[in-house]
Amino acid sequence: MRRRRQMLALAAVVAAVAVLVWRIDQPTSRPHVPGVASTYAPRDASPVRETPVESRRRYTVSRAAVPILMYHVIAPPFATSPYPGLYVPPGEFAAQMRALAGAGFHAVRLDRVWAAWHGEATLPAKPVVLTFDNGYRTQETEALPVLRRLGWVGVENLQLTGLPPQQGGLSRRQVRALLEAGWELDTQGYNHADLNSLDAQQLHFQIADTRRTLRRRYHAPVRWFCYPSGHYDAAVIAAVRAAGFVGSTTVVPGWARRGDDPFRLPRLRVLGGTTPAQLLAQIADSRDAPPPPVTYPAG
DSSP, X not given: XXXXXXXXXXXXXXXXXXXXXXXXXXXXXXXXXXXXXXXXXOGGGSSOOOOHHHHXXXXXXXXXOEEEEEEOBOSOOOTTOXXXXXBOOXXXXXXXXXXXXXXXXEEOOHHHHHHHHTTSOOBOSSEEEEEEETTBTHIIIIIXXXXXXXXXXXEXXXXXXXXOGGGTBOOHHHHHHXXXXXXXXXXXXXXXXXXXXXXXXXXXXXXXXXXXXXXXXXXXXXXXXXXXXXXXXXXXXXXXXXXXXXXXXXXSOSEEOTTSOTTSBOOXXXXXXXXXXXXXXXXXXXXXXXXXXXXXXXX
């Protein structure tokens, strides 16, 4: 009898764990009906918890348009850099952040923007979102200290198989350090593939499976997708939506607005050699840019 009771108790524990794992793995959004716009907020997108930095600020705006900036490596380019424009030296980055602060901007997470657009949070008078792509180590070693001094947070768009630490990639410890500092964790998928060229099964692996792995590994919601190289089409958007993401960011310049398609939010790429004045002008000049196209690249 005693052994039977022990076996029943063990079975109950196993069943409870199975239910918990099943819940974690479920998509966080309702299924999309083709031709019907998505206006709901997924379950895990609301409410958005304030970081300690955010809780100290007195925000008042709820539906502001927001520029989303895009950074990559916070370091000088080396002689054989394949894309030297994606390297922003630390001093240059710090000067840009000081210029943004001096112009009245305050950096917030994309999650907070979404919550504010849906009446569940507020924003500073001039919000800006700072995104960092591909998971470079300097995003933690160089960008994090600069933003911490300003009381700001960033958004890490992490590839699941990014650069290994010995080649300049973020370690898991560094990703956790960003999260502990209040940063948001989002993703570009498994390995920066050209999503427009993949079939449905491959898209599911790149998008849904990657999100599930990151959520388990870092205990973060991972609500936003970032299209690798900005490439997307209707099939890619459908796969991102089906995976439970709130929306996606592109590489098409412009400001993000509440009425935009959340799966085609514009961003502004910041290249090396951009002075603080040029950055402020780039932000101002892009405010009235048209929304991103239905497919990128077109054709």
